[in-house]
Amino acid sequence: MPHYTITLHHPDQASERFPVQAGQTLLAGAEAGLTRPVPVGCRGGGCGLCRVRILQGPYQRQCMSRRHVGPGQAQLGYALACKVLPEGDLDIELATPCPETPAARLCNGHG
Numbered sequence: 208m209p210h211y212t213i214t215l216h217h218p219d220q221a222s223e224r225f226p227v228q229a230g231q232t233l234l235a236g237a238e239a240g241l242t243r244p245v246p247v248g249c250r251g252g253g254c255g256l257c258r259v260r261i262l263q264g265p266y267q268r269q270c271m272s273r274r275h276v277g278p279g280q281a282q283l284g285y286a287l288a289c290k291v292l293p294e295g296d297l298d299i300e301l302a303t304p305c306p307e308t309p310a311a312r313l314c315n316g317h318g
């Protein structure tokens with residue numbers, strides 16, 4: 208099964224790479240492959256905690272809350288990682304959740 212390489216750029220200029228299998232969500236790959244925890248909530252496109260910005264690369268967006276990613280933001284690459292299916296290598300960064308988003312819970316796939 209093919210996989211893609213995702214490069215996550217952190218605000219401190221560091222970056223991490225992790226693989227995502229074809230058909231796997233960006234969030235699932237991040238939880239399995241990152242050493243730093245990522246914000247996780249509903250895993251269903253509704254809470255907005257897993258908001259990211261995709262800087263480069265092809266992907267498919269599934270249905271997600273417009274409250275957390277409006278049409279204009281989507282054009283700028285903002286998306287919810289639990290509803291993104293990579294279709295090639297991606298460059299991404301974590302995005303600040305919208306103000307109405309509940310406090311983030313951090314998860315690295317081990318808890």
Ligand code: FES
Pocket residue numbers: 246247248249250251252253254255256257258287288289290
């Ligand atoms: S985890 Fe809730 S929108 Fe992605």
